[in-house]
Amino acid sequence: MNLSRRQALALGGAAVSVTLLPVSFAFAASDASTAEIAAFTGGATAGEGSIELTTPEIAENGNTVPIAISAPGATSVILIADGNPTPRVAVAHFGAGAEPMVATRIRLAGTQNVIAVAQMADGSFVKTARAVKVTIGGCGG
Amino acid sequence: MISRRDFLQASMATSAIYGASGFGKWSRLAAQQSMTQEKLLEFDTFGNVSLIHITDIHGQLNPIYFREPEINLGVGAAKGHVPHVTGADYRKLYGIDDGSASAYALSHDDFGALAKTYGRMGGLDRISTVVNSIRAERPDALLLDGGDTWHGSYTCYHTEGQDMVNVMNTLKPDAMTFHWEFTLGSERVQNIIDDLPFVALGANIFDAEWDEPSELVEPYKMFERGGVNIAVIGQAFPYMPIANPRWMFPEYSFGIRQDRMAEMVAEVRAKGAELVVLLSHNGFDVDKKMAAQVSGIDVILSGHTHDALPEPVLVGETIIIASGSNGKFVSRVDLDVRDGRMMGFRHKLIPIFSDVIAPDAAVTAVIDEQRAPYLDQLTEVIGQTDSLLYRRGNFNGTWDDLICDALIEERDADISMSPGVRWGPSVLPGQDITREDIFGVTSMTYGQSYRTEMTGEFINVILEDVGDNLFNPDPYLQQGGDMVRIGGMGFDFDVSKPMGGRASNMTLLKTGEAIDPAKTYIVAGWASVNEGTEGPQIWDVVESYIRRKGTVTVEPNNSVNITGT
Numbered sequence: 124m125n126l127s128r129r130q131a132l133a134l135g136g137a138a139v140s141v142t143l144l145p146v147s148f149a150f151a152a153s154d155a156s157t158a159e160i161a162a163f164t165g166g167a168t169a170g171e172g173s174i175e176l177t178t179p180e181i182a183e184n185g186n187t188v189p190i191a192i193s194a195p196g197a198t199s200v201i202l203i204a205d206g207n208p209t210p211r212v213a214v215a216h217f218g219a220g221a222e223p224m225v226a227t228r229i230r231l232a233g234t235q236n237v238i239a240v241a242q243m244a245d246g247s248f249v250k251t252a253r254a255v256k257v258t259i260g261g262c263g264g
Numbered sequence: 265m266i267s268r269r270d271f272l273q274a275s276m277a278t279s280a281i282y283g284a285s286g287f288g289k290w291s292r293l294a295a296q297q298s299m300t301q302e303k304l305l306e307f308d309t310f311g312n313v314s315l316i317h318i319t320d321i322h323g324q325l326n327p328i329y330f331r332e333p334e335i336n337l338g339v340g341a342a343k344g345h346v347p348h349v350t351g352a353d354y355r356k357l358y359g360i361d362d363g364s365a366s367a368y369a370l371s372h373d374d375f376g377a378l379a380k381t382y383g384r385m386g387g388l389d390r391i392s393t394v395v396n397s398i399r400a401e402r403p404d405a406l407l408l409d410g411g412d413t414w415h416g417s418y419t420c421y422h423t424e425g426q427d428m429v430n431v432m433n434t435l436k437p438d439a440m441t442f443h444w445e446f447t448l449g450s451e452r453v454q455n456i457i458d459d460l461p462f463v464a465l466g467a468n469i470f471d472a473e474w475d476e477p478s479e480l481v482e483p484y485k486m487f488e489r490g491g492v493n494i495a496v497i498g499q500a501f502p503y504m505p506i507a508n509p510r511w512m513f514p515e516y517s518f519g520i521r522q523d524r525m526a527e528m529v530a531e532v533r534a535k536g537a538e539l540v541v542l543l544s545h546n547g548f549d550v551d552k553k554m555a556a557q558v559s560g561i562d563v564i565l566s567g568h569t570h571d572a573l574p575e576p577v578l579v580g581e582t583i584i585i586a587s588g589s590n591g592k593f594v595s596r597v598d599l600d601v602r603d604g605r606m607m608g609f610r611h612k613l614i615p616i617f618s619d620v621i622a623p624d625a626a627v628t629a630v631i632d633e634q635r636a637p638y639l640d641q642l643t644e645v646i647g648q649t650d651s652l653l654y655r656r657g658n659f660n661g662t663w664d665d666l667i668c669d670a671l672i673e674e675r676d677a678d679i680s681m682s683p684g685v686r687w688g689p690s691v692l693p694g695q696d697i698t699r700e701d702i703f704g705v706t707s708m709t710y711g712q713s714y715r716t717e718m719t720g721e722f723i724n725v726i727l728e729d730v731g732d733n734l735f736n737p738d739p740y741l742q743q744g745g746d747m748v749r750i751g752g753m754g755f756d757f758d759v760s761k762p763m764g765g766r767a768s769n770m771t772l773l774k775t776g777e778a779i780d781p782a783k784t785y786i787v788a789g790w791a792s793v794n795e796g797t798e799g800p801q802i803w804d805v806v807e808s809y810i811r812r813k814g815t816v817t818v819e820p821n822n823s824v825n826i827t828g829t
Contacts, residue, residue, distance in 0.1 A: 179519045180740045183505040189475050189517075226475070256741055259729045260506040260793050 156203045156210035160240055163201045163214070164248045169240050172249035174200075176239045182231060185257035191226035194241035194249065200225065205252075206235025233257050299365060299620045305397050310610040311600030312490035313539060314402040316395055319410025319567035320589035320687070322444070323417035323428055323707065325631045327384035327618035328689035330590045331375040331654035332572065337759055337829055340737025342549050347571035347586060358574050369592065369615045370572055376652045376693050382617060386591030388431050389623035389631060390616050394594050395435055396624065402598075404489045407437045408496060410567030410587070411545045414456070415444035416687050418703035419638055424452050427634035429460075434627050439463045439485055443501035443545045443568060446513040447709045453513065454480060465498020465543060467528045472517040480516075483528050486535060492601045494539045495532035497561075499525065501545040501568055503743045507733075509710050511795040520550065520740050522557055529560040538604045541565065547744035548586055555579035562606040563597060568744045570656065570686045574613045583609060590689060592616055642700040647810035649697055651818040654690040655705055658734065658746050659757075659826060662818040663688055663705045667802070668751025669818075670809035671788040675715045675799075678772060679723065679753045681789035684730065684746030697810055699803075706790075706803045713790040713799040721781035724767055727755065732763035753779065753823070760828030773823060 160169070177191040192200050192215075200223070202213040207230070215225040223241070231237075238252040338348025349357055351371055360366040368378035369385060398405050413432060414425030425448050439462055446453055457464045457480060467483035470476060477483060484497040502520045504513070529540055542561050544551050547568040555564055556579050564584045572588030576597075587595040593613050600608045635642060655661035664682045671680035688705035691697055718726075726748060733743040747757075756769040770779035779785070790802040810816055 177523070180738075181503060181506055181519075181743075183472075183503075183510060183517055183519070258506060258733060259726065 156205045156238065159201070159203055159211045160238070160250075163240055164242070167248055169248035169250035171251070172247075173197075173243070174239060174241045174249045174251045176237065176251050176253050178237055178253045178255050181256045181258055185231045185233070187228040188231050188255060189226065190229050190237060191224065192239045192241070193224040194239070194243075195223055196243050197223040197241035197249075198244055200239055200241040202227075202229070203238040203240070204229060204231055204235060205238055207232045231255055231257050299617060301393075301621050304614060304617065304620060305394060307398075307401070307596060307598070307612055308610070309401045310598035311608065313492050313494065313599040313601055314398060314405035315541060315563065315565065315595075315597040315599070316398055316405055316407045317410065317543075317565040317585055317587045317595040317597065318391065318407075318591070318593075319545075319565070319587050320412040320570050321388070321409075321416075321428070321591050322412055322589065322687040323415055323420035324386055324590045324689065324704075325388050325417070325419070325427065325431055325634065327387040327390065327616075328590055328592075328704070329375075329379050329384055329692060330386075330592055331652070331656060331690045332370060332372050333657040334372040335658045335826070337658055337735070337826075338549070339735045339759055340739075342552070342739070346573055346577060347548050347569065365615070365617065366574075369617075370574065375654070375690070379690075379692050383619040385618055386616050387618050387623060388435065388591060389625075389627040390618050390621040391591060391594055392435055392624035392627040393621055394614055394616065398596055402490075406439070406487060406489060406494065406496065406541075407435060408541070408543045408565055409437045409440040410543055410565060411440060411442045411500065412444045412567065412589075412687070413440070414448060416704065416707055418642055418700050418707060419634055421703065421707045421709070422638060423634070424448055425456060429456055430634060431627065431630050433461060434630050437462050438487065439465050439496050439498065439543060441465050441498035441500050441543050441545050441567075442469070442481075443504060444508070444708075446504055446516065447508050449709065450513045450515050457481065465496065466500035466518075467497055467524055468502060468518050468521040469500050470517040470519070470521075472515055475517060478516060484532055486532065486537065490601075492538050493536050494541060494601075495535070495537035496541045496543055497525070497528050497532065499542060499544040499546055501547075501744070502550070507743045507745060507793075509793040509795065512709065520546075520554075522554060522740075525554065526558045529558060533560060539563070539599065539601045539606055544568075547739075547742065548584070549739035549742060550744070551584050552577070552579055553739040555582040555584060563599070563609075565595070565597075572613060576609070576611050581606075583611075585611065587613065589687065642698065644699045645696045646699060646702065646807050647697050647813060648815045649691055649695060649817075650693055650815055652690065652693050653697075653701075653816075653818065655688040656686055656746075658684075659824045660747075660749050660821050662821075663690075664749035665751070665818050665821050666809075666816055667705070667790075667806055668749055670806045671713060671790070672752050674805045674809050675713065675788035676786070677715060677752070677788035678774070678785040679718075679787045680751035681726070681787060682749040682751070683791040684734070684748050685791075686744075686746060697816070699807065702803050702806050702810070706801075706806060708791060710792065710797065711790055711802045712792070712797045713788060713802045713805050714792055714797050715786065715788045715799060717784045718787045719781065720770065720779040720783050720785065723753070723779065723785065723787070724770060724781065727757070727767040727770075728763055731757065731759075731766045735759045735766065736763070750824070754825070755823070756825040756827065758828035759826065766828075769825070
């Protein structure tokens with residue numbers, strides 16, 4: 124089966140509920156993302172495992188950076204923009220039978236790590252991160 | 265039984281001995297002052313497939329002078345490796361004699377003097393002669409254009425790339441990929457691509473809204489040549505919407521997309537490709553990393569960073585070919601593909617010495633036809649130069665010093681900025697400067713020169729940001745241009761430091777005072793990626809300056825102190 128993303132989004136819409144939280148410039152703390160992850164995992168340590176984060180190496184536009192998370196076997200994922208004033212960007216819950224993947228666009232305040240943590244069906248957590256560079260551009264050869 | 269890896273390495277060594285990488289031989293014959301077309305094109309046809317690679321022509325229909333870089337620093341794993349080797353080190357590496365034709369074509373020393381001996385290089389009519397000669401020996405050779413073709417000259421600007429399209433079509437390329445072409449704007453690029461008599465490739469050209477492969481181009485094309493199934497995969501310049509104004513082509517997204525490349529390689533192999541060729545506008549260091557990370561690519565035809573290498577670079581089982589810029593060189597790569605795999609190669613970087621290789625008259629006529637309506641404008645003499653005018657190099661060239669001086673004087677600014685692009689032919693001491701010469705180093709669709717206020721802190725941010733695009737040790741974070749050129753300000757720059765720590769000791773040259781982060785300075789520049797930039801076109805600013813000076817002299821510029829090399 125060769126499903127385009129347009130079709131996948133249309134199909135997936137019903138099964139996936141995504142909470143997109145607005146990025147604000149209110150409270151900022153360097154360990155804010157650690158606290159968000161701890162809240163999501165209930166303090167459990169997230170290991171490495173079946174979770175993949177797709178990001179550009181350099182954002183074409185820091186205001187709308189395409190991010191995709193795929194976490195086979197997950198029931199929910201949290202997306203964290205580590206360097207944003209409000210790091211918690213989105214939480215997605217996957218209903219029974221839903222493909223545990225989500226793709227969205229996020230705003231990045233600057234070069235930073237994007238972190239994804241997934242809760243698996245057995246209650247364990249897995250985590251991955253990728254650096255995304257945000258640059259002012261210009262000067263191509 | 266010899267492994268494929270050993271075979272490749274043996275083949276490489278053999279190439280060097282026989283001069284079948286072409287190099288030692290044309291170096292020697294040049295030293296004997298006996299360059300002939302026959303000898304430049306001499307090639308012992310090998311295997312069953314021939315690839316012809318040309319890239320980064322930047323609108324240069326006719327022969328030009330182009331001085332190769334003096335400073336081309338590598339960082340991280342690339343430090344000290346080609347293409348980050350220049351001058352005497354480069355000549356030593358490839359056994360090139362000082363003062364030889366090869367020294368002139370491939371390195372920077374004594375450029376002004378050697379240029380007078382060996383003449384201009386390039387010209388699409390000469391390139392046609394070379395292509396025809398290769399096709400005479402191998403009629404089904406593939407001609408592959410790495411992009412940056414429809415950009416860079418007066419006629420290209422005024423015809424929105426049509427001059428280059430018309431002339432390139434006479435050469436009958438088989439495929440092409442892209443970079444500056446997109447700065448013609450989405451609609452124009454779409455219209456040209458719709459009518460192209462060959463395939464437009466870009467596996468990493470995506471629809472920006474849906475983040476799906478764009479329907480404008482194909483990711484790859486399968487060819488059957490010499491009984492071999494060949495897949496040519498295209499890779500456009502990954503950072504176009506960052507390095508160039510994304511508002512000009514908002515429908516498109518690019519990026520490195522390494523996973524996509526791996527998928528495409530697997531897909532073409534599954535379709536029976538026995539040879540996988542990547543026609544790339546990644547830039548050399550990005551191609552080296554991609555070759556190491558994505559297995560199954562046999563040949564990368566590398567473009568974007570304008571490097572000319574007389575021998576392929578081997579990464580694992582992938583050979584990377586760098587064919588220079590501005591029409592100075594054409595690479596011929598002959599391959600022996602048997603039992604579904606590449607068993608060996610023979611390569612030659614063919615230098616297009618325009619006085620030695622005869623022009624193809626049919627193509628000359630098409631070139632002249634493109635230029636005829638503009639000839640008076642093109643050839644008008646604006647002034648003269650006492651100095652060699654060149655651009656290429658990591659930090660500053662005399663052309664950019666001239667442009668930066670023009671911006672400060674014509675726009676009454678404290679500091680000026682000129683983009684670190686790698687294109688732009690050279691002008692020799694004593695030569696006239698024509699309008700065509702000025703367009704050669706300034707022509708673009710967003711050439712407005714701005715005049716604005718910037719704080720010292722923001723100027724520092726620009727130096728650090730652009731510097732990291734060039735000197736980040738991870739090639740996937742490099743954009744392949746050179747450092748932004750600065751007029752009116754000196755600074756120290758440590759290439760070995762991380763972002764934020766490279767630029768220091770910024771000094772306003774006219775007062776000798778340190779740049780104050782909190783203070784505001786008047787800055788003039790051009791080629792802003794921001795929409796709605798207002799101001800006169802940079803070529804008009806430069807023309808007005810040169811006209812006023814009559815004869816320009818560019819003094820040596822020691823205002824950038826580079827460390828950490």
